[in-house]
Structures are given as structure tokens and as C-alpha cells.
Amino acid sequence: MKIIEELLPGCLLLEPQVFTDHRGEFVKTFHDDSMHSLGVxxxxHEEFYSVSHKNVLRGMHFQRAPHAHAKIVYCLTGSVLDVLVDLREGAHFGRVKSTVLSGENKRVLFIPAGIAHGFLALEDQSMMMYKTDLHHVPSADSGIRWDSFGFDWGIQQPILSERDMQHPTLSEYRQNHE
Structure with a gap:
């Protein structure tokens, strides 16, 4: 496992170990000692996945304290435009970064607590895997509106859940947490 880039403070885009032979590929997406050696x-505690149709936008999600969790995410099949918004207090608040994750590039993203996360599926059957360091607590679920922080998703009418359409804007979130 090696660091490709630090997208936001503590948000690491990683290249996993890939073993290829005549049978195909074997990809190691998580190894605790390797992560520790990178400072992670x-x-x-929990692992789950989602499968999305093209133009589905999921986000921007996070868990509120004290249930805020770190995540490791990657795309097994298809491709997604993965987007991060820093919600931590300080100079980085509101900074946005993005990257493409795909079954082809096999990149892994470590996201610390305090970051809103979402993605736009660029292909049908885009499968995202999530690993979290705390259990999901439904009452701590939160989010910010996908179109409220100045990011160009490259789409005007994504497919959204009712829940995601109801999230507060980034400025409303900030006003309520100052």
C-alpha cells in the first residue's frame, strides 16, 4: 500500500498491492500493519457496499460526533467521481477535493472523521465498498446538500434519494455548528 496523494489533511488516496498472473488479479485493499506504517x-468495525446506476449521486454523508467515523472506500466495478468536503473546524473548513475511483484503477481512499463524503456513479453497476472504524448509528446520520459547496459535478439532474435532497446546505450546516 502506498500513498498517491493527500487530497485533504488526513484524506489519503492509496494504491493497493495488486498481484497479477495467468489466472487474473488479487488485490489487497486493507492491511493493518501497512496502514499503520502510513500513519493511519x-x-x-463494519463493512458494507452499494451498487449504483449511472448518474446516481449518493452524498454528502457523515456521522455526527460522538459517532463520527473514519472510512476506507474503493470502487470494485464501474467508476465513480468521489467527492470530499472538509467539515472540521479551522482553515480547511469547506475545502473540496475529488478523485475518480474505479474497478480499473483500484485506488483506495482513506477518509478521516469530519469529512463529508459522496460520489456520482459514472457507469451502471458501480459498486462501492466501505469499511468503517465505528458501527453505523442511524440517529447520528447527517449530510450536506450535494449542490451547496461550489463543486461542478458535471451533471445538472443527478438521481438522488429523498434523504439526500433534504440535507442542509454547507452554509446552513456551518451556521448551526458555530
């Missing part, structure tokens, strides 16, 4: 302290 992550204890896996």
Missing part, C-alpha cells in the same frame, strides 16, 4: 490508525 484504523480498526475495522
Amino acid at each position: 490508525d484504523f480498526n475495522l
